[in-house]
Amino acid sequence: MRSFTLTPEQIVSILTALTADELARSFGRYVEGLTQASWTADTRLGVEGADVTAEQARACARRAAIFFGMPEDAVRVGPNDRFGDWAGQVSAMIRAEMTAFRFHPATHGGAADTRHAADDIWQDARGVAGLLQGRRRAATLVSRGSLMGLVSAVLAPNLQRLEVVDARRLTPDEMAESLRFGDVVIATPTLWRYLADTLPSIPSNVVGLSFGEALTPDLAERLRGRGLGAMRELYGSTETGVVGWRDSPSDPFLLFDHWSRSGQGLIRHRPNGATLPALPMDDLTWQTDRSFRLGKRRDGAVQIAGINVFPVKIGEMIAEHDAVESCTVRLSQRAGALDRLIASIKLRPGFEANQDLAWTIDEWCRARLQPPERPRIYTFVEEAGAEPASAASAGGVSSGSATATA
Structure with missing residues (x-):
């Protein structure tokens, strides 16, 4: 039964992830991954710790209760709480009963959370655990506060009795030294790109597990060149659960058995014998009744660092700036580079396209958008969505158009 329980340490890792996400969603406070990874059971919520205010602590406690399917006021908040105190409360409650999880979507757009029966999540974990067969240890760089993170970095390793190492705390050199024969590394494609650029080497018989935005053939090839073995990719979403997997970006995804x-x-065949219909978040092109390739997102979202962002909504928000008449935002994907958003802006009469204005708009966006939602390049054009009037280097200005890198 130990495989179907959560240890206090695992609950702490979930609570710290939820706290960081809630601070970003509700209070506009972004906590870097390295800082979040440094929070432990002994870290205070308040000063000399996570530096969370009383109001923020109450919101984070509500988020924790919601995540574990409990009443919103189930986690009591005290003035000197540590993460370990909250974990103790949660541990006692889920030992008595745990029937559901409730996940916020991988976006900061304010959408409602999605409820899943706990048995369904454990069913997904059993499917993913099969992909970890024969692994000796898991090194993870992902947050445990999402459905995909919880299943891949906590529940599935539990079912295989794997030790889990939080690799977010390690430098590339430290991670290369710590990896061992038989490890599985869990990361999103954005993090895999970072590893491809920075890891000096990867020991033999180390495999990867990826989820989030699509893994590109170019990135998979670069990682194989570093010494990585198989690279398995999961497909799923907060709304559906974990649906399928594949061994290579060139392969179609295969449905898990359930x-x-x-x-x-899609139809989920639940552990209790019932069935549950589900609509995937992407258009699926079926190769066979059990294999498919991905089409476009149904809701217009794109993923940056595993976070769903909505270019149309971002463009509408940027168009509210006093200097902006209209704006379109698109995703730029280039081999060997990080995915990024590019904003094409048509200015109102009386405003001059230059780097200073681009910086001003970027500062305005920083106060309203989370880091994954912010464009990294601002291009001024005669018509929003058009190409610049002429080519301009980053930060340069020419012929009535300007391009600036944030």
Whole structure:
């Protein structure tokens, strides 16, 4: 039964992830991954710790209770709480009963959380655990506060009795030294790009597990060149759960055994014998009744660092700036580079396209958008969405158009 329980240390890792996410969503406070990884059971919520205010602590406690399917006021908040205190409360409650998880979507757009029966999440974890067969240890760089993070970095390793190492605390050199024969490394494609650029080497028989935005063939090839073995990729979402997997970006995804096709939708075959229909967040092009390739997102979202962002909504927000008449935002994907958003801006009469204005707009965006949602390049054009009137280097200005890198 130990495989189907959560240890206090694992609960702390979930609570710290939820706290960081809630601070970003509700209070506009972004906590870097390295800082979040440094929070432990002994870290205070308040001063000399996570530096969370009383109001923020109450919101984070509500988020924790919601995540574990409990009443919103289930986690009591005290003036000198540490993360370990909250973990103790949660541990006692889920030992008595744990029937559901409630996950916020991988976006900061304010959408409602999604409820999943706990048995369904454990069912997904059993599917992912099968992909970890034969691994000796898991090194993870992902947050445990999402559905995909919880399943891949906590529940599935539990089912295989794997030790889990939080590799977010390690430098690339330290991580290269710590990796061992038989490890599995869990990361999003954005983090895999970072590893491809910075890891000096990877020991033999180390495999990867990826989820989030699509893994590109170029990135997979670069990682194989570093010494990585198999690279397995998961497909799923907060709304559906974990649906499928593949061994290579060139392969179609395969459904896990507890899923089947139903027209353009899916059917989950639940542990209690019931069935549950689900609509995937992407258009699926079926190769067979059990294999598919991904099309476009149904809701217009794109993923930056595993976070869903909505270019249309971001463009509408930027268009509220006093100097902006209209704006379109698109995703830029280039081999060997990080995915990034590019904003094409048409200015109102009387405003001059230059780098200073681009910086002013970027500062305005920083106060309203989370880091994954912010464009990294601002291009001024005669018509929003058009190409610049002429080529301009980053930060340069020419012929009535300007391009600035944030």
